Amino acid sequence: MNVPNDDNDSLPEINLTPMIDVVFAILTFFILASLLLTRSEGLPVNLPSAKTATQQNQTPTKLTVTIDEQGKVSLDRQRVEVSELATRVKALKGNKPELLAIVNADRAVVHGQVITVMDELRTVPGVKLGIATQPK
Numbered sequence: 001m002n003v004p005n006d007d008n009d010s011l012p013e014i015n016l017t018p019m020i021d022v023v024f025a026i027l028t029f030f031i032l033a034s035l036l037l038t039r040s041e042g043l044p045v046n047l048p049s050a051k052t053a054t055q056q057n058q059t060p061t062k063l064t065v066t067i068d069e070q071g072k073v074s075l076d077r078q079r080v081e082v083s084e085l086a087t088r089v090k091a092l093k094g095n096k097p098e099l100l101a102i103v104n105a106d107r108a109v110v111h112g113q114v115i116t117v118m119d120e121l122r123t124v125p126g127v128k129l130g131i132a133t134q135p136k
Contacts, residue, residue: 001135018028023040023097026031031081033076042068043068045068045106046066046069046106046107047068047106047107047134048134049133049135049136050122050133053133061098062122063099063101063102064102064104065103065117066104068106073085076092082120083120085117085120086121086123086124089127098126098128099124100130101121101129101131102132103131105117
């Protein structure tokens with residue numbers, strides 16, 4: 001007669017707890033890495049939405065002009081007066097033939113102020129203008 005032996009009858013088990021810990025650690029790493037890889041190109045503002053908004057490959061030389069909801073103007077995250085904008089853009093442009101200036105205006109900004117900033121940017125030769133929107 002065969003008597004069952006506890007040592008011979010027990011099946012080998014794989015402990016999944018360490019593997020689950022490793023998977024969660026890797027998942028956490030990728031989530032944090034993806035958050036750090038998003039690039040912010042200006043000060044945070046509430047962009048207006050547009051049906052025709054698309055993401056395009058921009059020229060490599062670009063700068064961002066931000067107009068916040070209080071009407072304050074910033075050039076690449078540094079406060080600047082509108083009267084100084086053309087001079088600062090000329091200095092940043094240097095000898096480059098083209099420069100893309102992206103106007104990042106809050107939807108609450110008065111339309112006339114956006115036009116004033118765009119006019120100031122157009123006085124610099126070789127500057128192309130773009131307006132930042134968010135898709136619907």
